[in-house]
Amino acid sequence: MAPPLIQATALRKDHRLGDAIVPALRGVTLTIEAGEFVAIMGPSGSGKSSLLHLLGLLDRPTAGGYRLAGRAVADLCPDNRAQIRAQGIGFIFQAFNLLGRNTAIENVELAMTYAGIPRTERRRRAETALTQIGLGERQHHWPGQLSGGEQQRVAIARVLAAGPRLILADEPTGALDTATGREIMALLQDMNRAGRTIVLVTHDPAVAAYAQRIVRMQDGRIVSDLPAAIDRGAMSMIPQAIACPETTAS
Amino acid sequence: MSMVETIRIAWRAVWANLLRSMLTMLGIIIGVAALITMVAVGTGAQNQIDEQIRSLGANLLTIQPGSLNQGGVRLGTGSRQTLSEADAAAIAEEVPGVVVAAPTISGTVQVVQGNANWSTLAGGITPAYLVARDWRVETGRGFTLDEVDTAAKVVLLGATVVDKLFEDEEPLGQLVRIANVPFTIVGVLGRKGQNAGNGRDQDDVVLVPLSTAKLRVLGSNKVSRNAVDFVMVKVVSDEAIVSAQEQIRRLLRQRHRLAAGAPDDFQIRKPSETMEARAAATRSLTFLLAAIASVSLVVGGISIMNIMLVSVTERTHEIGLRQALGARRRDIRNQFLVEATMLCLLGGVLGVGVGALVAVGIGNLAGWPIWVSPASIALGFAFSGAIGVFFGFYPAHKAALLDPIEALRYE
Ligand SMILES: Nc1ncnc2c1ncn2[C@@H]1O[C@H](COP(=O)(O)OP(=O)(O)OP(=O)(O)O)[C@@H](O)[C@H]1O
Ligand SMILES: [Mg+2]
Numbered sequence: 226m227a228p229p230l231i232q233a234t235a236l237r238k239d240h241r242l243g244d245a246i247v248p249a250l251r252g253v254t255l256t257i258e259a260g261e262f263v264a265i266m267g268p269s270g271s272g273k274s275s276l277l278h279l280l281g282l283l284d285r286p287t288a289g290g291y292r293l294a295g296r297a298v299a300d301l302c303p304d305n306r307a308q309i310r311a312q313g314i315g316f317i318f319q320a321f322n323l324l325g326r327n328t329a330i331e332n333v334e335l336a337m338t339y340a341g342i343p344r345t346e347r348r349r350r351a352e353t354a355l356t357q358i359g360l361g362e363r364q365h366h367w368p369g370q371l372s373g374g375e376q377q378r379v380a381i382a383r384v385l386a387a388g389p390r391l392i393l394a395d396e397p398t399g400a401l402d403t404a405t406g407r408e409i410m411a412l413l414q415d416m417n418r419a420g421r422t423i424v425l426v427t428h429d430p431a432v433a434a435y436a437q438r439i440v441r442m443q444d445g446r447i448v449s450d451l452p453a454a455i456d457r458g459a460m461s462m463i464p465q466a467i468a469c470p471e472t473t474a475s
Numbered sequence: 476m477s478m479v480e481t482i483r484i485a486w487r488a489v490w491a492n493l494l495r496s497m498l499t500m501l502g503i504i505i506g507v508a509a510l511i512t513m514v515a516v517g518t519g520a521q522n523q524i525d526e527q528i529r530s531l532g533a534n535l536l537t538i539q540p541g542s543l544n545q546g547g548v549r550l551g552t553g554s555r556q557t558l559s560e561a562d563a564a565a566i567a568e569e570v571p572g573v574v575v576a577a578p579t580i581s582g583t584v585q586v587v588q589g590n591a592n593w594s595t596l597a598g599g600i601t602p603a604y605l606v607a608r609d610w611r612v613e614t615g616r617g618f619t620l621d622e623v624d625t626a627a628k629v630v631l632l633g634a635t636v637v638d639k640l641f642e643d644e645e646p647l648g649q650l651v652r653i654a655n656v657p658f659t660i661v662g663v664l665g666r667k668g669q670n671a672g673n674g675r676d677q678d679d680v681v682l683v684p685l686s687t688a689k690l691r692v693l694g695s696n697k698v699s700r701n702a703v704d705f706v707m708v709k710v711v712s713d714e715a716i717v718s719a720q721e722q723i724r725r726l727l728r729q730r731h732r733l734a735a736g737a738p739d740d741f742q743i744r745k746p747s748e749t750m751e752a753r754a755a756a757t758r759s760l761t762f763l764l765a766a767i768a769s770v771s772l773v774v775g776g777i778s779i780m781n782i783m784l785v786s787v788t789e790r791t792h793e794i795g796l797r798q799a800l801g802a803r804r805r806d807i808r809n810q811f812l813v814e815a816t817m818l819c820l821l822g823g824v825l826g827v828g829v830g831a832l833v834a835v836g837i838g839n840l841a842g843w844p845i846w847v848s849p850a851s852i853a854l855g856f857a858f859s860g861a862i863g864v865f866f867g868f869y870p871a872h873k874a875a876l877l878d879p880i881e882a883l884r885y886e
Contacts (some may be wrong), residue, residue: 278880281799283798283799283879283880283883284878284879284880303803303804304803304804304805307798307801307802307803307804307806308801308803310798310799310800310801311800311801311802312801316799316800318883322796322799322883324793324796326487326488326491327487335797335800336800336801338476338480339476339797339800339801339802339803339806340801341476341477383800
């Protein structure tokens with residue numbers, strides 16, 4: 226059997242803030258199989274973004290192990306991590322993160338540029354992706370000329386065109402209205418159905434509902450990890466049963 | 476990422492901020508323009524001096540009778556007529572490296588043609604003289620050995636004399652009277668212009684065979700029939716000049732039977748010497764000016780570094796995003812390095828253009844000879860490129876080392 230796509234063991238992350246050390250993750254163990262759609266939820270400051278950054282090889286853990294598709298990646302050098310990001314990981318952030326001086330289609334091409342895909346191929350895939358998300362007509366617009374939802378769709382097209390195995394989204398709907406958020410989630414769901422693994426951070430239960438599995442965090446730890454259907458029941462019926470022992474223990 | 480992609484990205488950044496890019500380049504533009512202008516002015520001056528040295532005749536020595544200083548009394552050159560045609564023949568024969576030795580006499584004469592008359596310098600020469608001075612006969616021909624042997628009444632006119640005596644007619648074949656003797660014009664000399672040493676018009680001259688000059692034109696004031704006013708010696712190369720000079724000196728001392736302690740009764744000089752000193756001074760001045768211009772180029776480089784540092788800070792978020800999308804450190808570093816180098820090279824291009832225009836303008840206004848050499852253009856480009864790489868490296872390095880998370884969080 227193929228190894229799990231994500232296999233994190235006892236991940237710790239301490240942030241340094243001057244002389245103080247802020248623990249963001251206090252030992253997170255998490256396994257995600259290829260093809261899953263996982264939502265990470267939890268209060269502000271619970272370490273969701275920190276975890277996502279580690280999973281995306283944007284950051285290095287203070288301690289703990291991380292295997293990506295079976296390969297130990299926790300201690301790779303920055304350039305190797307960059308290469309893996311270019312070829313296998315796509316990010317979608319809350320703030321849309323487009324380059325303001327590049328047109329929509331150039332922004333879509335950017336990730337493929339770093340993956341070393343040739344220019345004509347890039348252009349073709351970027352056009353296809355933009356058409357697919359309904360922005361085919363606006364590929365030469367600047368980010369400033371697009372609405373928030375459209376910008377986020379360009380960011381999704383960027384991931385779509387590059388075609389990474391793993392997609393990490395940090396509150397992708399956080400800055401959008403409900404209807405636009407739903408459109409974005411529909412696009413993510415399509416990508417998941419096409420076989421991509423998605424890990425999504427959100428505060429919004431309606432957004433988390435698109436996932437098959439919900440991981441809840443608090444104070445740098447995972448406090449619950451359940452299939453979406455069961456999570457909904459568990460949270461409505463016995464919320465304290467899971468949250469309380471952890472908070473008192475720490 | 477390929478270099479082509481990197482260049483494309485850098486070009487986009489330069490273009491997107493055109494005004495700022497131009498201002499950033501300004502230091503380089505001014506530096507390169509100054510470099511080009513200074514070198515153009517310096518090289519022009521130097522070329523002019525070289526041209527003047529060439530017009531004297533290359534690798535030339537002149538020997539004149541008399542000594543500079545005798546018994547505490549300064550005597551004019553030519554005060555004793557000790558130099559002879561035989562000396563010249565011996566030098567040509569015996570001293571290695573000597574191409575020709577031209578015995579020459581000279582004096583002022585009146586030249587008459589029809590109603591026009593003109594006072595000018597007459598030279599009594601052998602064919603060797605024209606060789607020594609690299610002097611072309613523009614139309615007609617030089618003297619034959621036969622004409623020299625037979626003291627033929629033939630003359631070569633300098634260009635200025637032709638201007639003075641003939642309006643439109645063809646001078647070749649016509650007669651002119653020199654010291655009341657009719658001479659046939661067999662040739663007109665090519666133009667040489669002013670003598671840079673003494674300012675004399677070198678074309679204001681008539682040349683007749685040495686024998687004829689002695690017999691009919693300038694002979695009366697010479698003590699000895701054999702004496703000459705000076706000998707011009709052409710040496711094969713610049714390197715051979717010093718040794719030739721020494722050997723000529725020894726030969727002449729021996730021929731003139733001078734005792735061991737006695738001073739020379741002749742002087743050997745290198746007429747281009749003072750001009751060569753001027754050429755050397757001009758060269759050092761050019762170097763100095765180029766060095767000053769280079770300093771402003773370095774200052775331009777520092778301002779490039781300054782702007783690049785600001786730019787890296789401003790674009791921290793962009794750098795973080797690029798890193799998240801998979802840019803490696805070297806991709807980021809190259810992006811900024813290429814951007815800085817591009818700014819400098821563009822500045823270099825504009826600077827070369829501005830510099831060339833300014834140089835030509837100065838040349839026209841001040842009437843200076845200007846020469847924008849390809850070498851100085853190449854130097855300007857190479858220098859500005861090197862400045863870009865040098866001063867761009869630190870900001871680019873700084874950008875490459877940014878942590879992706881911190882960069883992404885930066886607002
Ligand atoms: N670069 C940093 N320097 C210092 N402390 C940090 C840094 N990044 C995160 N932290 C701290 O680590 C903890 C976890 O932060 P993280 O951003 O992972 O939380 P989060 O769950 O994503 O919160 P939110 O829902 O508000 O985005 C917080 O206490 C935060 O203050
Ligand atoms: Mg967060």
